[in-house]
Amino acid sequence: MFQLLLATRNSHKTREFAQILGDEFALRDLTSAPGFGEIEETGATFEENAILKAVAASKHFAETVVGDDSGLEVDALKGAPGIFSARYAGAGATDADNVAKLLAELRAGNSNAVPPSARFRCALALARAGKVIGVFEGVVEGTIVSAPRGAEGFGYDPIFQPLGFDQTFAELSASEKNKISHRARAIRSLRTALISKL
Numbered sequence: 001m002f003q004l005l006l007a008t009r010n011s012h013k014t015r016e017f018a019q020i021l022g023d024e025f026a027l028r029d030l031t032s033a034p035g036f037g038e039i040e041e042t043g044a045t046f047e048e049n050a051i052l053k054a055v056a057a058s059k060h061f062a063e064t065v066v067g068d069d070s071g072l073e074v075d076a077l078k079g080a081p082g083i084f085s086a087r088y089a090g091a092g093a094t095d096a097d098n099v100a101k102l103l104a105e106l107r108a109g110n111s112n113a114v115p116p117s118a119r120f121r122c123a124l125a126l127a128r129a130g131k132v133i134g135v136f137e138g139v140v141e142g143t144i145v146s147a148p149r150g151a152e153g154f155g156y157d158p159i160f161q162p163l164g165f166d167q168t169f170a171e172l173s174a175s176e177k178n179k180i181s182h183r184a185r186a187i188r189s190l191r192t193a194l195i196s197k198l
């Protein structure tokens with residue numbers, strides 16, 4: 001059994017990790033460590049922020065730590081919201097606020113791209129005792145739909161339609177999303193690395 005600490009307080013991420021990694025892994029996240037402070041995300045890339053999260057938590061906890069930094073890049077918005085996905089509509093923004101802002105920005109930009117192309121990216125960093133021991137990335141390409149659809153998932157799932165599908169991520173079941181998502185792709189690489197050599 002592998003023990004992993006996820007350096008996140010986003011319970012949606014933790015649920016996806018648990019479903020994708022399966023029974024060989026015992027997971028906990030930072031919701032079980034309320035005294036551990038916020039990790040500042042000062043990096044310029046998903047990878048840098050994933051490393052900041054993993055390294056900071058691994059200095060305080062004995063387990064192998066995974067940091068996840070992820071978000072949505074929309075080509076017509078020059079890659080926004082990108083690393084600012086969680087706080088696109090401002091500090092304390094809800095998922096609905098962020099989705100509404102993104103759709104408003106696309107309308108304001110009068111994008112010629114119909115439908116607008118986009119991708120989710122997920123960077124994962126593994127760390128132990130303050131040192132990075134692996135970095136993994138996953139990407140899923142898709143388009144932004146004109147109005148939110150579906151109730152599954154979280155974040156921008158209701159407006160992201162992966163290439164080759166007629167449904168948004170929020171219309172797919174968790175197990176369908178977890179076969180093709182950016183996070184699933186990154187986690188599968190991390191899982192292989194952990195099982196084979198770490």
Ligand code: ITT
Nearest residue numbers: 008009010068069070071072085086154155156157
């Ligand atoms: P932690 O830093 O505690 O891990 P967070 O939610 O702030 O939690 P990020 O800084 O990595 O994490 O921001 C990720 C944001 O990107 C997330 O809040 C969503 O808005 C979006 N996002 C990432 N993965 C997503 C997914 O699978 N589906 C929908 N939106 C996603």
